Amino acid sequence: MDWMAWTLPTALFFASIATALAVMSVLAIKRPSTPRVGVLGIETARGDRLFLTLLGSAFINLAWIGLTDLPQTFALGICAVFAFATFRWV
Template identity: 70%
Template sequence: MDWMAWTWPTAAFFGTIATLLVIFTILAIKFPETPRVGVLGIETTRGDRLFITLLGSAFINLAWLGLVGANQALALVVCLIFAAIVFRWV
């Protein structure tokens, strides 16, 4: 991985996203769902909620870096809470 100048946390991040995409693809095949309308007032599926969660988590982490600093462990907790909220109510 040295030729790409990646660190192990970066590789773990992209590996996690790839794993999530595979899991959500398998879930979509095994358990098809109909879109539901949540608090945003738009129809969303599991994939839509995953995208909203990933996008929101990116903004949470950027805001955390700008306001708090490099201690991202607590930002992960905030992102997990955000993900639970999105998958429950959006």
């Protein structure tokens, strides 16, 4: 990993996204997703909800960095709640 000079948090971040994609691929093969309409009023499948979770979490973290001086671990907790809510109700 020296060729990109990655830090450990950066490597863990991308490894977790790769793991999530792999898990979603296995789930899609074993139990195909059925689209459903949630709170947003749009039809979403499991992969759509993962994409919305990743995109929303990015915005949450950017807002956290820009608006507060508190540790980033709080934003991680907010992202976990957001991910749960997205997969449950969207």
